[in-house]
Amino acid sequence: MGSALVVVGASVALGQARGKAEDGLLAADVAWEKVYSAKDLPKAVAFCDEHGTMSVPDAPVVTGTEALAKAIASDFAQGDTTWRPNKVGVAFSGELGYTSGTTDLTFKDKSGKTLTKKGNYLTVWKKDAVGSWKVLFDSFNYE
């Protein structure tokens, strides 16, 4: 997150509109992580576009609110997911953007031992009709 904050901070200091847009998208990414890591299923799903897609390792891609809710619930049951954005970009038109960063999945193996898998994510976001950022496509892999 350090480098993203530096970038956003520099842009905001220059008073650039793009810096504000990126700041807003970064805040959405952080807000999604907050409800996701707290395993708040309704709020986590509400961050996703109704036609949004998730692609996780070792599973088929899922699309749409109902399938996303099942996939996120399954992820919550599997362990604890956290992430930290380190890149953000927003189109000049302001309605499409992306974030990327690192993710940790902490879970217990069959013997009850706690393990952490590190990964990297890439998320494409679009603004909905009222100007809130929604997840259009979320993808990650394990490093």
Added chain:
Amino acid sequence: MGSALVVVGASVALGQARGKAEDGLLAADVAWEKVYSAKDLPKAVAFCDEHGTMSVPDAPVVTGTEALAKAIASDFAQGDTTWRPNKVGVAFSGELGYTSGTTDLTFKDKSGKTLTKKGNYLTVWKKDAVGSWKVLFDSFNYE
């Protein structure tokens, strides 16, 4: 690719600028796949933004032309990669977009047996100064 072509076809039939933009980005994705699957290293690297990033399973994220060239060369040595886009989106401003789809990596295991791993990819693209689409962030995982 079927659904993407339907979407693009419908948009182009309506004479919408967005349909043309998405058609152009889809063509860039297909053109990149052509040189990538042919293992043409200079042309495959030339599709990437100079600050572009690649995130592949079981490896750290790499950023920048030199690191991307090494990663792509390593991928070429590992096996044969092909992909087919099935989603495309472009911002209203036309300089940022994404493609996603399915990917196959075909390789020989230690015993010499040919195996294929299926995966899913998400790529964020930006237009360069002369209007060519370049890969800003490419990520995939195995299904």
